[in-house]
Amino acid sequence: MRPMLATPSSTVPVGDLWSHEVKWDGMRVLADVSDGELRLFSRTERDVTVAFPELRGLAEEYADMLLDGEIVSLRGGVPSFGAMAERFHVTDVRRAAMLAEQAPVTLMTFDLLRLYGVELLSRTWSDRRATLERLELSSPRWQTPPTFTDGVTLHAATKEQGLEGIVSKRVDSVYVPGLRSPYWLKLPHRGTVSVVIGGWRPESTGTVRRRLGSVLVGVPGPDGLQFLGKVGSGLAGKTGQALLRDLETLTSAESPFATELPAEDSVGATWVQPVLVADVESLGLSSQGRLRQPAYKGLRADLAPDDLDVVDGHEDGG
Structure with missing residues (x-):
C-alpha cells in the first residue's frame, strides 16, 4: 500500500x-x-x-x-x-x-x-x-x-x-x-538562495526548437564554483524562453564547476560563462550538498557572482 x-x-x-x-x-x-x-x-x-x-x-x-x-x-x-x-x-x-x-x-x-x-x-x-x-x-x-x-x-x-x-x-x-x-x-517553508548558473540542459532532444529543461547551478567555494544541483521547476513558458536566450550568448567550451559533475547531470549539458545570478527557492541542502526541491524564481540583475557568500561546507536540509 x-x-x-x-x-x-x-x-x-x-x-x-x-x-x-x-x-x-x-x-x-x-x-x-x-x-x-x-x-x-x-x-x-x-x-x-x-x-x-x-x-x-x-x-x-x-x-x-x-x-x-x-x-x-x-x-x-x-x-x-x-x-x-x-x-x-x-x-x-x-x-x-x-x-x-x-x-x-x-x-x-x-x-x-x-x-x-x-x-x-x-x-x-x-x-x-x-x-x-x-x-x-x-x-x-x-x-x-x-x-x-x-x-x-x-x-x-x-x-x-x-x-x-x-x-x-x-x-x-x-x-x-x-x-x-x-x-x-x-x-x-521554502528558503531562497542566490546561485550562479553554470550550464543548462534542454527539455528534450531531437526537436527543431530547443527548450530549456533545467539549469545547473552552484555557489562560490574555496576551490571554485561548487555544484548545488539542477533546477527545472519554474522554467516553463516565457520564463524559460527568455532565460535560454540569455544563456545562449554565454556558451563556453568548458564546465565552470570546480569538480566533475555526475553523468546524470552533465550528459547533454551546455556550459556557460558563470556570470548570471538567479534566485532559487528550496527546502535547503541535502547531506550531499544538493538543493532539495528547488524552484527557479528569476535572475538577480543587482548581483554578480562575487557578491555571493563563499560556501565552505554543507548544511542539512530542513
Whole structure:
C-alpha cells in the first residue's frame, strides 16, 4: 500500500473543518505490526525494516496495527534531513545497528489505518485520529505529536523554530492510499538562495526548437564554483524562453564547476560563462550538498557572482 499524499498549497485553510500538524522532515513510512513483528515500508512500498532496528519494540505495543508516519532524526529537537539520508538505503544489519546506537531515530505517527484486523481507511480523519490518540504511543523512539486548530499560528511558529512547515487536513476526509488529496494540504517553508548558473540542459532532444529543461547551478567555494544541483521547476513558458536566450550568448567550451559533475547531470549539458545570478527557492541542502526541491524564481540583475557568500561546507536540509 502506498500512503495518501498531501497537495501543495500557498495558503493555510481556516475553520472548524481543518486540523493542522507539524510537517516533519524525514522519511515517510507505513509501519505494519502483525504476528509480533514490525515491518516498515517506504512511499514506494520498499521494505526498509532492516534500516531501523531501534523501532522494533513498536511491535510490543499492540498485536495488530498499521500506522502512517514519518521517521525523523532529531538534532537539537529539530529534524535533520541530512542525518536521515544516511539511513535511507542501509541494508546491512550490523551497520544499521551501529547507526541506531549512535543516532537513534524517532517515528512520528499521525494516522492509524488498521487496528486488530479492522480496516479504518473509510472512517473520517477525526475518527482515525481519536483512535490513534487512545493508543497512547509514547516513548523516546515513537510518539504521536499533537494537532492544532489554529493553522496560521502553527505555520508561523514552525517557521520561527526552523521546522519544515505544516500539513492541514480536513477532519471529515477518508484515507485513499496513493492519492494526492485536496483534503490534505502541505505548506512547507521554502528558503531562497542566490546561485550562479553554470550550464543548462534542454527539455528534450531531437526537436527543431530547443527548450530549456533545467539549469545547473552552484555557489562560490574555496576551490571554485561548487555544484548545488539542477533546477527545472519554474522554467516553463516565457520564463524559460527568455532565460535560454540569455544563456545562449554565454556558451563556453568548458564546465565552470570546480569538480566533475555526475553523468546524470552533465550528459547533454551546455556550459556557460558563470556570470548570471538567479534566485532559487528550496527546502535547503541535502547531506550531499544538493538543493532539495528547488524552484527557479528569476535572475538577480543587482548581483554578480562575487557578491555571493563563499560556501565552505554543507548544511542539512530542513
